Amino acid sequence: ILQVVLMARLSIEEQRRRKREKERERRRKIREDPVKREEQREKERTKYLRQKEKRMRKSIKEMTPREQRQKRKEWKNYTRAHREKQKLAAACYQKLEENTPPSSDNEDAE
Missing domain, CATH: 1.10.287 (Helix Hairpins)
Known part of the structure; x- marks a missing residue:
């Protein structure tokens, strides 16, 4: 079973x-x-x-001051995480570019 x-x-x-x-x-x-x-x-x-x-969706000016603070805190956290993710992706790409050997034009001839 x-x-x-x-x-x-x-x-x-x-x-x-x-x-x-x-x-x-x-x-x-x-x-x-x-x-x-x-x-x-x-x-x-x-x-x-x-x-x-x-x-069902409030704009920021329709919210109470407390809700506004909470929502802005969420936005701040999302933005921080997004920027951190972008920095990490850029760093990974940079490392990849540095560690990749240059391609030669005559690869087909070999």
Whole structure:
């Protein structure tokens, strides 16, 4: 019985993995096609405006001072993490550039 449960669990995890891969592929296709990308951006924009109308999303000036402080603290943390990530990526790229030997023009002749 335990083996059956484990197999079912593996298959569920496998299904989730496949679903994530398909979703990633779908998003990539949308990103690469300018028309679909513009449609997607328009859909997101209308969704945002609809949420704003229904008061599901507040602007910073509609928040209480306490909520404003919390939201700004979140933004500050997100920004700090993003900048740190960018610095790390730039450093990795720089190291890669330094450690990669120069390519020669006559590689095909060898």
